[in-house]
Amino acid sequence: xxxxxxxxxxxxxxxxxxxFFSTGISDMIPDGRGTELKIGVFADSYWGxxxxxxxxxxxxxxxxxxxDHPGVxxxxxxxxxxxxxxxxxxxxxxxxxxxDVFFVMPEDFDLFIKMxxxxxxxxxxxxxxDFNKEIFYRSAYRFGSFDDAQYLxxxxxxxxxxxxxxxxxxxxxxxxxxxxxxxxxxYDICKKVNSAASxxxxxxxxxxxxxxxxxxEAFAANGNRLFSTDGRxxxxxxxxxxxxxxxxxxxxxxxxxxxxxARYFEKGNVAFQPMYYASYRDFIKNPLxxxxxxxxxxxxxxxxxxSEGDNxxxxxxxxxxxxxxxxxxxxxxxxIKMLTTDETVQSEIFKYSEGLSPCRDITERExxxxxxxxxxxxxxxxxxxxxxxxxxxxxKYAFYGQDEAENAVxxxxxxxxxxxxxxxxxxxxxxxxxxxxxxxx
Amino acid sequence: xxxxxxxxxxxALSGQSVLMESMMHLNFWILAFVLWIVxxxxxxxxxxxxxxSFLTQTETIPALPINTIIAVAILYLCLILLLSxxxxxxxxxxxxxxxxxxxxxxxxELIGFSYTGMFLMVFADLIGNSMSRRDRTVAxxxxxxxxxxxxxxxxxxxxxxxxxxxxxxxxxxxxxxLIKGALNIGRLLNTFLFILYMLYQVRKHMNENERxxxxxxxxxxxxxxxxxxxxxxxxxxxxxxxxxxxxEIHDTIGHSLTGIVTGLDACLMMFDKDxxxxxxxxxxxxxxxxxxxxxxxxxxxALRPDALEKLPxxxxxxxxxxxxxxSTGVNINYHCSEKLSDSFDENExxxxxxxxxxxxxxxxxxxxxxxxxxxxxxxxxxxLTIDISxxxxxxxxxxxxFGLTHMEERLSMLGGSxxxxxxxxFTVRAQMPIRWxxxxxxx
Numbered sequence: 001x002x003x004x005x006x007x008x009x010x011x012x013x014x015x016x017x018x019x020f021f022s023t024g025i026s027d028m029i030p031d032g033r034g035t036e037l038k039i040g041v042f043a044d045s046y047w048g049x050x051x052x053x054x055x056x057x058x059x060x061x062x063x064x065x066x067x068d069h070p071g072v073x074x075x076x077x078x079x080x081x082x083x084x085x086x087x088x089x090x091x092x093x094x095x096x097x098x099x100d101v102f103f104v105m106p107e108d109f110d111l112f113i114k115m116x117x118x119x120x121x122x123x124x125x126x127x128x129x130d131f132n133k134e135i136f137y138r139s140a141y142r143f144g145s146f147d148d149a150q151y152l153x154x155x156x157x158x159x160x161x162x163x164x165x166x167x168x169x170x171x172x173x174x175x176x177x178x179x180x181x182x183x184x185x186x187y188d189i190c191k192k193v194n195s196a197a198s199x200x201x202x203x204x205x206x207x208x209x210x211x212x213x214x215x216x217e218a219f220a221a222n223g224n225r226l227f228s229t230d231g232r233x234x235x236x237x238x239x240x241x242x243x244x245x246x247x248x249x250x251x252x253x254x255x256x257x258x259x260x261x262a263r264y265f266e267k268g269n270v271a272f273q274p275m276y277y278a279s280y281r282d283f284i285k286n287p288l289x290x291x292x293x294x295x296x297x298x299x300x301x302x303x304x305x306x307s308e309g310d311n312x313x314x315x316x317x318x319x320x321x322x323x324x325x326x327x328x329x330x331x332x333x334x335x336i337k338m339l340t341t342d343e344t345v346q347s348e349i350f351k352y353s354e355g356l357s358p359c360r361d362i363t364e365r366e367x368x369x370x371x372x373x374x375x376x377x378x379x380x381x382x383x384x385x386x387x388x389x390x391x392x393x394x395x396k397y398a399f400y401g402q403d404e405a406e407n408a409v410x411x412x413x414x415x416x417x418x419x420x421x422x423x424x425x426x427x428x429x430x431x432x433x434x435x436x437x438x439x440x441x
Numbered sequence: 442x443x444x445x446x447x448x449x450x451x452x453a454l455s456g457q458s459v460l461m462e463s464m465m466h467l468n469f470w471i472l473a474f475v476l477w478i479v480x481x482x483x484x485x486x487x488x489x490x491x492x493x494s495f496l497t498q499t500e501t502i503p504a505l506p507i508n509t510i511i512a513v514a515i516l517y518l519c520l521i522l523l524l525s526x527x528x529x530x531x532x533x534x535x536x537x538x539x540x541x542x543x544x545x546x547x548x549x550e551l552i553g554f555s556y557t558g559m560f561l562m563v564f565a566d567l568i569g570n571s572m573s574r575r576d577r578t579v580a581x582x583x584x585x586x587x588x589x590x591x592x593x594x595x596x597x598x599x600x601x602x603x604x605x606x607x608x609x610x611x612x613x614x615x616x617x618x619l620i621k622g623a624l625n626i627g628r629l630l631n632t633f634l635f636i637l638y639m640l641y642q643v644r645k646h647m648n649e650n651e652r653x654x655x656x657x658x659x660x661x662x663x664x665x666x667x668x669x670x671x672x673x674x675x676x677x678x679x680x681x682x683x684x685x686x687x688x689e690i691h692d693t694i695g696h697s698l699t700g701i702v703t704g705l706d707a708c709l710m711m712f713d714k715d716x717x718x719x720x721x722x723x724x725x726x727x728x729x730x731x732x733x734x735x736x737x738x739x740x741x742x743a744l745r746p747d748a749l750e751k752l753p754x755x756x757x758x759x760x761x762x763x764x765x766x767x768s769t770g771v772n773i774n775y776h777c778s779e780k781l782s783d784s785f786d787e788n789e790x791x792x793x794x795x796x797x798x799x800x801x802x803x804x805x806x807x808x809x810x811x812x813x814x815x816x817x818x819x820x821x822x823x824x825l826t827i828d829i830s831x832x833x834x835x836x837x838x839x840x841x842x843f844g845l846t847h848m849e850e851r852l853s854m855l856g857g858s859x860x861x862x863x864x865x866x867f868t869v870r871a872q873m874p875i876r877w878x879x880x881x882x883x884x
Contacts, residue, residue: 004533007522007523008536008537011540012540014515014522015516015519015540015544018512021511022509022512090495090496091486091487091492094492094495094496095487096505111496111497115496116501
């Protein structure tokens with residue numbers, strides 16, 4: 001009997017040992033190496049620009065942080081390209097070596113939430129007296145929330161704006177549209193530009209109203225998000241979509257016969273093109289610009305409002321999150337806070353990257369600074385437009401498998417626009433098809 | 442026959458533990474196989490840069506393979522240890538089964554519910570232990586529900602766990618098929634072992650039932666024999682009683698009549714010579730006849746000598762000798778060195794009394810003796826020895842008549858013996874053990 005009792009005792013000890021190993025308590029034991037934070041970063045800019053600054057901003061942030069927090073060391077793996085970054089992150093997670101703090105691509109956010117790889121930082125946000133979420137643009141801040149919980153903080157963002165070739169507009173005697181311009185204004189200008197360019201003389205170059213104004217911009221302008229946040233559902237048969245499609249159809253008929261005009265804006269013969277702010281920065285800061293492109297004046301405007309919507313921009317945001325199994329959550333939070341809210345770090349975005357800071361004050365200050373500095377080449381920055389766009393922006397679609405979903409919608413829109421049949425009817429048919437594709441994923 | 446059966450059940454028991462051990466071995470190897478697949482796949486996934494598609498598929502952060510392996514090893518060790526504890530009862534057994542169930546569920550959870558065959562071992566353990574029918578039913582239902590829930594991957598719906606199927610994505614389709622096949626073979630083997638175990642259990646129970654039936658049968662036979670025996674013993678008692686009656690008649694009436702006849706013969710001879718003596722003689726004869734009558738009456742009532750009924754053995758014998766001597770005119774010397782009264786039970790007392798009475802009667806009626814010596818003593822080997830010798834004609838070839846035969850019967854029934862010698866007069870030596878001898882001596 002005592003033998004059995006010993007066996008039971010051993011069993012209970014073994015169960016405790018199993019608990020120790022299976023729940024990861026074993027990972028919680030301090031290893032005596034001090035606090036070492038690992039962060040996940042990728043080289044160069046999020047905006048697809050190889051600007052040569054590599055890890056400049058994180059490096060400076062780390063230096064600042066280590067100075068403020070002696071005893072905390074921060075390390076990261078260098079040289080990971082943006083396109084390899086998500087795979088690298090996944091490998092680290094599988095190997096159990098995931099970084100404590102890492103940048104999150106918008107399209108990975110949904111996957112990491114499902115995997116529960118991201119720490120819910122709502123409590124830190126609410127309880128940290130040093131932190132005030134009001135300093136962020138609301139639209140940028142909302143990007144990192146999911147189901148009323150905050151998971152990410154915005155590090156860098158860029159709204160989509162409507163760029164206008166003011167040289168063309170001036171030539172045609174057209175006034176720069178106001179902040180609240182609409183589809184009707186947009187259509188009228190396009191029509192005017194097109195008709196003014198009707199071949200009256202051989203030497204005159206062709207001029208077009210707009211390029212790259214797609215369903216994404218049109219749906220957003222008409223107040224329809226199309227996809228649910230997790231990308232599992234969509235409502236393609238909505239009447240707002242019908243209006244947007246009708247508008248696209250009308251716009252399309254202006255460009256009849258000239259579908260292949262993608263790079264014309266850079267050549268100076270297109271009046272309007274929607275572009276992310278970051279692409280604009282790249283465009284104007286590119287040292288080879290003068291040799292590659294025609295010389296013309298350009299400015300940016302808000303997006304034209306749809307008949308049932310607003311002057312809504314699409315906002316692309318790069319965020320930072322904390323790994324849910326991090327061993328140093330307090331330090332991780334401090335570092336996230338520094339990356340996203342520290343003035344020095346955030347103002348470096350304007351030096352070493354192409355986006356805008358999600359902190360309103362920093363962005364406004366830095367843009368004003370650039371306006372004053374004529375060598376920056378940004379004479380036409382309209383602060384009101386940035387403010388208006390950031391305030392009304394909606395986040396870019398960000399869910400896993402959004403490429404397939406977007407392709408499906410792209411196909412559907414093209415079918416409808418080229419088919420010339422009843423739009424409502426076609427919408428219902430395509431709605432079923434898209435839903436089928438979404439549920440397959 | 443019964444021993445053979447119990448050997449069988451012992452064989453079943455050892456077969457049962459061999460099967461249990463085989464299941465432990467098999468499950469160990471299956472778990473090792475599953476863990477190996479998990480380990481090699483998760484390192485391979487990182488190597489081949491397919492971690493993202495793996496995570497997209499599983500939507501779960503996988504546990505570190507090395508932690509999983511250590512935890513599973515520990516839990517399996519724990520399970521084996523628990524299974525090796527045998528013959529528990531009641532609450533301890535319930536506690537043990539609970540711990541085993543926890544181990545199994547936990548192991549299954551750690552390997553993403555890819556394999557749950559360990560449950561069959563807990564089942565086997567449950568069935569191998571003895572418990573009341575109600576407890577067993579409750580336990581089987583509870584375990585059955587657990588097993589169903591675990592094996593039907595219902596849990597996977599809520600608890601997202603990475604099962605081996607997810608890891609198999611890493612392997613080429615044909616290899617993945619092979620691995621799944623191997624795992625299925627393991628599963629089937631485990632089930633097969635479990636079925637064998639159950640068969641052994643059923644056989645063990647059947648053997649037990651057979652053994653009980655055998656015992657029942659032999660019990661019935663013994664009962665029957667006992668009944669027969671009791672019937673025959675009743676018959677024997679009847680016969681004995683009949684014999685006893687015959688003996689009583691012979692002892693009482695026969696004895697009295699012998700005395701009367703001998704006495705009257707003497708009276709006839711003396712009648713002319715001495716009338717007074719004849720008168721006394723007749724009075725004695727009358728006394729004998731009256732005693733005989735009382736004896737007969739008594740026999741009918743309780744078949745017990747009247748003298749013994751009223752007097753202690755010592756006095757009864759003395760009275761008998763006195764009466765016989767007076768009625769027959771024979772000289773009887775009586776010597777007793779042993780205290781007789783209160784030393785023997787009724788049966789023994791009667792035997793002693795009848796032996797003396799019969800011997801005197803024989804000496805007078807057959808041997809025409811005029812002098813009889815009676816000596817009662819205790820011999821070395823704690824036997825009561827009664828010697829009755831006379832100076833009569835004796836008999837060189839004595840035939841045991843009714844009286845002697847019954848005397849012998851009576852003595853042998855009490856473990857004693859009878860010796861007769863007719864060469865010099867007639868000598869009778871009756872011996873019987875003194876059962877309360879020591880106490881008598883002490884008293």
